[in-house]
Each structure stands twice: as C-alpha cells, then as structure tokens.
Amino acid sequence: MSTPAASALLDVIRDWGADKLFTCPGSTEAAVLDALVTRTDVELVLTTHEAVAVSMADGLARATREPGVAYLHANVGLTNGLSHLYAAQLAYSPVVVLNGVKATSIQSREGFTTGRRMRDLVHQYVKSDWQSLTTEAIPEDVNRAFRTAVTEPAGPVWVALSQDLLESAAEVPVPAVDRYRFDSRTAPSPDAVSAAAALIAAARRPVFVAGSELARVRAVEGMVALSEQLGAPVLHEDRRGFERPGFPTDHPNFRGQYTVDHPLVAQADLLVFLGARLFNEFEPAKVPPLPAGTPIVHSHTDPRHLAMVHGVDAALVGDQGLVLDALAAALPTGASREVPPATQPAPRPPSASGAPLRPADVVDVITESLRGTALVGDATTAGGILQQRAHQHGGDDYFVSTSGSLGWGMGAALGIAMGMPDRRVAAVLGDGVFQFGMPALWSAARTGLPVTYVVMNNQSYAAVGAALKRFGGTAVERQDYPGVDIAGPRIADISTGFGVPGQRVDTLAELRECLDAARGVDHPTLVEVMTDPSEFGP
C-alpha cells in the first residue's frame, strides 16, 4: 500500500548503503513513515529534536565515511537542524538532508510551516539544494543528492520533498545507483608534486602539520609512513581547525599541536600542512599565526582552503592519501634527518586538597580512565586541554566539531557509536553544551547505545568570562561577570529523568570509580563532575 515514490526513495537510500533514517517527523512525511512499516532494509531512527537527527547522521557519516541521512520536517525542523548541519559541512561529512515540506498548493499560499525561500535557509551549508518538482523526479533527485554528497570534497546536501508528490500514486523509475557511484578522489598534478617535493627534500628542519582531513580520508598511516621516511616531526593542526587526529599521539615522531610559538615551528625551515585549515581563526590574531619568512607547503582536498588567507610556496590539491603517496614516491627513502627530541611540558603544581576540581585534573582522570574509548569532545572551555591529553592512536579515537554549535557532541556520539559497534564511545561535555543537547538523552535511552556522557559542570559560560577578561573593562575592574553564571541544574538528575542513569561527583576518586563502572555496563550513563566555576580558562 506504500506509494511508489516513497518506496523508491527508500530503495535509493538503501542502495547508497544508508540503512538508517534519522528523523523527528511531522505529518508531511506520512507516506515515507508508512512505507517503513514493512521495510527491514532501512531503519527509522526516531529522535525528539532535529538537532539530534542531524548530529547523529553526521556522527554516523564521520565514523563510517558513508552517507548519513536526516529527514527533517518543514521549515521549522530545517532551521532547528541548521547549526549542526554547519558542523557537518566543516567536517566534509556527507549528510543527506531530506526535508519533508507541505503540499505544493499550501506552499504557494504561505500555509502552515511553509517557507517562501527554503533554499536560502540552507544553501550556504550544502553542496546542492533542490526541491523535487514532480513525483517522477524524486528518486533521481535523491540519487543525485547522494552522489553529490559523497563526491570529493564530500559534504551535506539538501532535497525538499513535498507531501503531495510523495503521496501520489504515480509510478516512478528507480535509478541504478551503482552507475552513479565513482571514485572521485583526485591526485595533485605531477608538476605540483615535484615542486612540493623539491622544497621538502631541500629542507633541513621541515615540520609537518597533520590535519583532520588525513583522518577523514583514512590517510593517517600514509602520514606516519612519510614522517618515518623523512625523519620529520609531525604536529596536529591548530586547535581551532582540529576535527580529528591526523597523526598518532603515541608515535615517536609526534610533537604536539601546532602553534606559531611551538619551538619546532620557530626553528623550522619549511612547514608542510597536510589536510589542515590555515586557519579557523577565533579572533583576529595578535601575532601572525605563521612564522615570518618560513616557506609553506599546503595541501588540502578542498582547493577553497589553499591560499585563502596566507600565500603558499607550493600547493597540492587532492585526496590526502594520494597526496601522501605522491610525495612518498617523489622523495628519497631512508631518513637522513633526526627528529628533534620532544620537550616535556612543565609539571603542573599539585592541586590543593579539598579545593574545587580543576579542569586539567579532571581531564587527566577522564583520559586515563577512558583510554581505548573513542572520545567525542564538546566542551568549550576544557576542550583545549582535552585535545592535548586525549589518547589518539588513530583517526577514529577523538572527534570534535569546529562549528561552535553547542550540543553537537551529544547526538554525534550516538551516531559514532552506531558506526563503530566494536568501540566504546564517550562524550566529554560542558554544562552549557549539555543544555543544548539534552534531547539526545532520549535517543541514548531509546537506542540503549552504551555511550558514556561526562559533563564537566563548572556552572558557567566560562568562555564568556574569558572574553570579558580579555576585554579588560568594567567586569574585570569590579570582578562582576554578567552572562557567565549558569549554575542551578542537577544534570545527573535530569539525565536519570531521561532514563540514562546519572551520577554527580565532586572528587577525582569518585569520578574514576564512575568511569570504571561505566565501561562495564551495556547501556548509556552520565557522570556529572563538578569543577571550579572560577576558572575561566584561556
């Protein structure tokens, strides 16, 4: 009894290998929901907020490198999903957004939950935006959307499907999806490779900066091989562009995270940025983010990032795995250089006993206790510390968004857990973030995925406090920081209310105990750890 269009839509989704449909539905999607009753090849994953649907689809896509599908409802559902769609875009995550919209006659009459300019809402976050104009076109339009989403550089797409077209009884063709999948990776031009290789070969103290793109395209091993071939040190990319690890933190050639004042960067006679952004600036830089006069080699899958702000001496456009292959072939084997020894960070002064917990100490316990667990970071203030301390052996050990869209990690962690059923997944969150992502707890409870949520509750928008400190005005003078204090919620209790057992802890010992226990259970849990509200961070 399903309509041909709804059935064909699900066929296309299935044929692209997407077996899950993340949605927070409305009445416009009735034909698709109805078709799902008898399908076993596509699973409806219900969510209770579009932000969760999008971040789950994104998490799944990041973990599997395959399309994730979010089916959003009307204009209001689309807008609710936009901030996390921005996150997917920045991560080159192939999220296919299907948007159930009202019947065409209602649209033209500005009826309930219609938008006159739906595409304007979404076009800056997607590679393609289209509303199907006929029932017959739906499978083709959706097929093309998938093809566009996965074509490199990959990214989100949007297709609007109106209720009347989906409910029509018209027969529709189903594309042979196989004929629309192709290897869209590209290798850089040989001339570009020669130019970059010549600079690298001539350098005596080259430093490589491994970007998130390496992890996305599974090129971390290639980066390791090139580093070993050349005897060159490797840094992770700058914190603000970091989405996932491009190099193992436990590799002997790893030397920390890129900053312009890193000792190796200051001494380098060549900087080679692979799959990194230059840069995702947070505020106008007080000191230039690149050392003056040092030659730059920059490579990225997406040519948009090359020479966008900073001029380069050599650029390589293409898939980062193929870039690494090309460089490895063009460069001499047998490392003639020695990687300079790592400098150990100064030990932190011990924390006073009985004092409020410091984020750095809490992060130490989290990263120690959860070693081997894939971490998802969504903590504004503690994020920097977490990024430096989290164990990251492979590209799938640590996931962050550079979008600033709070709450992303709560849904993404579930999608990532679905995509890596053999891994444990934990999300490290701030308390501000928590309030943006709460409906994800419903999905955690419903799916039963054994994700561990750790909320570092400093009862503050500490980043706002830090900004007021940098501003250095009346707030600092009076030690009165408006817009910072968000104390109040008992986050563990809220979590328990959703069916995700929560526990509040005030000591590192309790935290350790909770995290150890969480590793042994087969359902989601949440730990709320109270930290010092007076520590605003950098």
Added chain:
Amino acid sequence: MSTPAASALLDVIRDWGADKLFTCPGSTEAAVLDALVTRTDVELVLTTHEAVAVSMADGLARATREPGVAYLHANVGLTNGLSHLYAAQLAYSPVVVLNGVKATSIQSREGFTTGRRMRDLVHQYVKSDWQSLTTEAIPEDVNRAFRTAVTEPAGPVWVALSQDLLESAAEVPVPAVDRYRFDSRTAPSPDAVSAAAALIAAARRPVFVAGSELARVRAVEGMVALSEQLGAPVLHEDRRGFERPGFPTDHPNFRGQYTVDHPLVAQADLLVFLGARLFNEFEPAKVPPLPAGTPIVHSHTDPRHLAMVHGVDAALVGDQGLVLDALAAALPTGASREVPPATQPAPRPPSASGAPLRPADVVDVITESLRGTALVGDATTAGGILQQRAHQHGGDDYFVSTSGSLGWGMGAALGIAMGMPDRRVAAVLGDGVFQFGMPALWSAARTGLPVTYVVMNNQSYAAVGAALKRFGGTAVERQDYPGVDIAGPRIADISTGFGVPGQRVDTLAELRECLDAARGVDHPTLVEVMTDPSEFGP
C-alpha cells in the same frame, strides 16, 4: 570603561522602552556585557538557548505591545533562534534581534562561527536585515531597526553587530529616539469603508469572524461594540490562524470558532473577517474553507493577507481598531437583528473510571482550575480542544503560536509573565513540545517567575499518528505507527532537576489538587499529567 558604541547601543534600547536584553551570549558580545555591569536601566536576562531568548522576547512583546530584544551569538546562535523568530513574525511581534558576529577580518576569512550569507538565514523572517558597517553607524542602525519593528504592520528585525566595531573606542552619536517614533496606524480609505458598510448594512444574517489581530492592537472592545451595535454573532478565527482571542468567549454574541460547516456560517448571507487570516492552511482543504457564493468582507492590518488566496467583495486595509471605528460610524446604531441562539455541543460520553485519561477531560480540569490565569498553548494534539475550552475574556487571556515551532510556549510564557506582572500565567504543553523547550526551565528557575507548566504526556507524537491514520496505508492496516512512540522521559523529574518542582499525576483529582496548589506559590512549578497514548486526535 565601556566603549561608546556599546553604551550608545544600550541607550537606544532603553530609549525605545526596552529594559530587558534576552541573550545566550558568546565572546563577540563582550563589549555589551561589559557595559551592562554598571547599567541599571537595561537588564541582562540570561538564557541557556537562543530559542528561549527569542521566545521570551516574543512573549514580552506580545504582552506589552512594545519591542522585545534578543541578542544572539554568531551564525550558530542565529540559526538556533530561527524557528521561534518565525513565530514572532506570524504574530506581528516586534522582536528586535541583535546578532553579535565575529570581527570583520575574521568574517572575510571564513573564521570560526562566521557566515558568508548571514542575511540569507534570516531575511524571510524579518522586516529588515542589516549588518552595521561602521562603529559610528551602530546607534543609527539599531534605532532604525526598532522604528521598523514597531511600524505597522509590526514585526521582527535583524541587525548584525561585529565584535571589532563594538569594541572600537570611536565616539558615536546617539539618535534622539523620540523623533523616530510615530503613529504608524492607518485607517482604510473612506470609499472602502462605504463599500464594506453597505454590504454589512444590507445583510440579514451577517457573521463576524474576529481574528488575532484584534487582540494584538487592543481592538477587542471595538469588536464587542460593533457586534452589539449590529446584533451580529461573532466567531473566533479558524484554529490554524488563531494566535489570541479577538472576542470574549463569555460574551452573549460569541458563537464558537470558525469552520465552514459551523451552522451560522452555512446560513450566513455575509461573512466579515476582521484581523484574521484566510487561512493558514494545514493541508490542502478537502472541502473549500469558504461557503460557495457567500459574499466576503475581509480586513487586515497587513495587506499581504487580503485576496491572497480567496477573492473578496470588500477589503479594508488598516489598523483593526480604526477599521472598527470607521465601520461603527458608517453603520446604523440600534441593533435591528437578533443574534441566533447558540447550539450547545453534545455532551461527551463519560470516561470509564480507571481508563487512561482522555485529553478532553484533562483540558476541562485545566481550564476550570486555571480560570483567570493567562494560558499559553503549545500542545499539538490537545491544542484544538484547549482553544475551544479555554476561558478568553480579553485578548491577553490565551496565547498560541501558529508557527508550528515546538517549544515556543515554554519561553513565551516567561516573557508574557514578565510583561503582565499582575497576572498568573500557565503554559499547557505536549510532551513532544517539552523536549524542544527544556532550556526554558533554566530560565524559569533563574527568574523565579511563578509560571505553571502543565505537560500533557501522551508519550506520543500523536499528530504523526493522526497523519498516518489520514494516509490510511500499511500503518493503519497493521496498527503499527512508526515515528509516534516517544515514551520514556519522566518529565516531572527532569523539571525538578532544573529547580522547577515537578509532579507527575495520573488522575484528574491529583491534577486538580496540583493546579490548585500551583496557584498559591510564588515560584515556577510543573505538573506532568499522563494521558492516553492511543488517542491520536483529529
């Protein structure tokens, strides 16, 4: 130590009579937050989600008919606020959205949380969209935004303010706001009034339909007077366009809500729609929503709504108060007609004792127990019943959004309570809605406003179930409704976790007791009433 631009911005806000700034801040707003430290004339109202900031500003604006100000952060904050901005737009609510954006140099470089096309996100929901280009222009731009927001037909506006311009030490002029406020109401042309009055005077069985616009512009009394002058029955506008009551439900001339099959509508020889939309269609109408051949008089403040879908016999553009004045003057005094008696609705069959609570019975208890309390409705399935039963003596007794943006009512109720400090306010919510509006509980706890939240928990997206029933496919055949079951959360416990004491009840007697108790306390409370999950509604 505040910057001149930040101080001037707050001066302009204050001079427009807006003494509250609803925000969920980020670092880009530091200069304004800093300036607020020493201000007593503008209050920072912190929220923990932009959807709450916008809906609180909207609620305040609806209650006071004065501008409400929401200060959102960056692109992600703006997108999080969009669905409720749509609600404000539909209600002609003068919400001024200020949007803190990154420094101009970061914007052009696509830095952290910037958008290349910010205006595209918002332009379809606002009357004006502008990003200030210089520091000196900020007060003028914001002043113009307020002026545009309150100019009739009123509505939301958007101004983006970049961090560098706000933090500049440049001196800025402050506009003399008084000179920018003017009476923007318009009266319909005398010819249009004559034409409409002639039709009304000639009609023997005219029926008036009072729209939400009457309440917004405080013209309900004018509608009462005209109804009495003419001896004409009055209906509320169609449910889907209804935002607030345009006529007292306890007035002897009130005859229920407009539907095309209402007995009075079927018998009418003239329909006069004042301040109503024709119509905010939910789905393509199976029967035409206007009776064939019956002449139509339609008046609205916003000419966009006139003759947009349905042709009219007379149209009156202008302020609904002035329209009513003009009609009253043009029509004979001394009612010659008699208002047909009301037909009593058939009594409902009594509910079985011990059976799951029916929404209709729950709504009866709510509307009886909370008589005199201003109600905010945000319950998808129970909304229709609530609208018919809620006591609505004046235009400020019942507030709804026609936007379909779930969760609006949770923040709006707080803004409405701020705007009407002498009234008790209660919000009637669905459990699906609850999950969209949860961060409003933080604001409820923080402000301490004695708002009563009543959540009708049917553990379902019942509207989706109803849509599947209408679709009549496999779901009905198998009695298997995907996308409907959202059971799980203990909503009362979640509320308590936020510091808003919550209680779950299963019987009408307990509900009555809870609501009676809620009226006597000076803080927010929440009642979760469990209703029948199998009742999908219309």
